[in-house]
Amino acid sequence: MSQAILAQALFANDAFYLAFNQGDMEAMESAWSQEQGILCLHPGWPLLTGRSAVLDSWREILSQPQTPIDLMEPTAHLAGNTVLVSCYEQLGATIMAASNLFVLENDQFRLFHHHAGPCANPPQRTRLASSPTNH
Amino acid sequence: MSQAILAQALFANDAFYLAFNQGDMEAMESAWSQEQGILCLHPGWPLLTGRSAVLDSWREILSQPQTPIDLMEPTAHLAGNTVLVSCYEQLGATIMAASNLFVLENDQFRLFHHHAGPCANPPQRTRLASSPTNH
Numbered sequence A, B: 001m002s003q004a005i006l007a008q009a010l011f012a013n014d015a016f017y018l019a020f021n022q023g024d025m026e027a028m029e030s031a032w033s034q035e036q037g038i039l040c041l042h043p044g045w046p047l048l049t050g051r052s053a054v055l056d057s058w059r060e061i062l063s064q065p066q067t068p069i070d071l072m073e074p075t076a077h078l079a080g081n082t083v084l085v086s087c088y089e090q091l092g093a094t095i096m097a098a099s100n101l102f103v104l105e106n107d108q109f110r111l112f113h114h115h116a117g118p119c120a121n122p123p124q125r126t127r128l129a130s131s132p133t134n135h
Helices: A002-021 A025-031 A051-062 B002-021 B025-031 B051-062
Strands: A039-041 A070-079 A082-091 A094-105 A108-118 B039-041 B070-079 B082-091 B094-105 B108-118
Touching: A002 A025, A002 A051, A002 A070, A002 A082, A002 A094, A002 A108, A025 A051, A039 A051, A039 B082, A039 B094, A070 B108, A082 A108, A082 B039, A094 B039, A094 B108, A108 B070, A108 B094, A108 B108, B002 B025, B002 B051, B002 B070, B002 B082, B002 B094, B002 B108, B025 B051, B039 B051, B082 B108
Parallel strands: A039 A108, B039 B108
Antiparallel strands: A070 A082, A082 A094, A094 A108, B070 B082, B082 B094, B094 B108
8 A cells, every 4th residue: 555655656756757858837737736835946946835936937947948857766755644755856967856745636646845956975877778978 | 723733843843953053962863753764865965764864964963063053934834744844044154945844743743854955045034133143
């Protein structure tokens, strides 16, 4: 039961990054909670609160060319009846650490909070086949 | 009901920063969840998982002289049956943004995850009376 819940949250986390990588604003809107007051801390931004401010920020970001995010080491952690997914985001040569908190809405996990920022000693990419280098 | 829960989480958040400012490792241990696999992302550290790694990091940090953290704009947000407290941490001239996720254990909120890092456009300190400047 618990493992299935964690897998479901990891799937929602994948969908969030897929929406980003595909520049799909409709999928991005769907990835976030519609019933609760969401929050978002982009790297280099102040804290954004509320669905309007958070989704406006994603609309602005997705309207510009983006380096795709290569998701590394996503791990799901049950916290009460929510799931926190920790992961690293590789954007070109930069690796950020992210905390993504998911809540259940109508049996689907939706993003409640995204916090990404710089980190030290990020993991080394081991799946080189899926991560071509630019040398 | 909900307001009381949010106030209770803010109190637990205050206790966490008080433990830091007083270098009180016993209070720090008490601030964190004892039943769930906790996580911590200090600024400039890799992700730490598990009570042993997280509390060892705080023991190391508290064993050294620290600039006290002046807590700014703590705000509690109900997420399922957990509470996420967003806040800013002023350490001298540096201001970090932090996300602190609390879970209920025996009717007490305990920290499940702490993620702090650099932020842009931090809030301006308005309560100058409680924040003497060093000019």
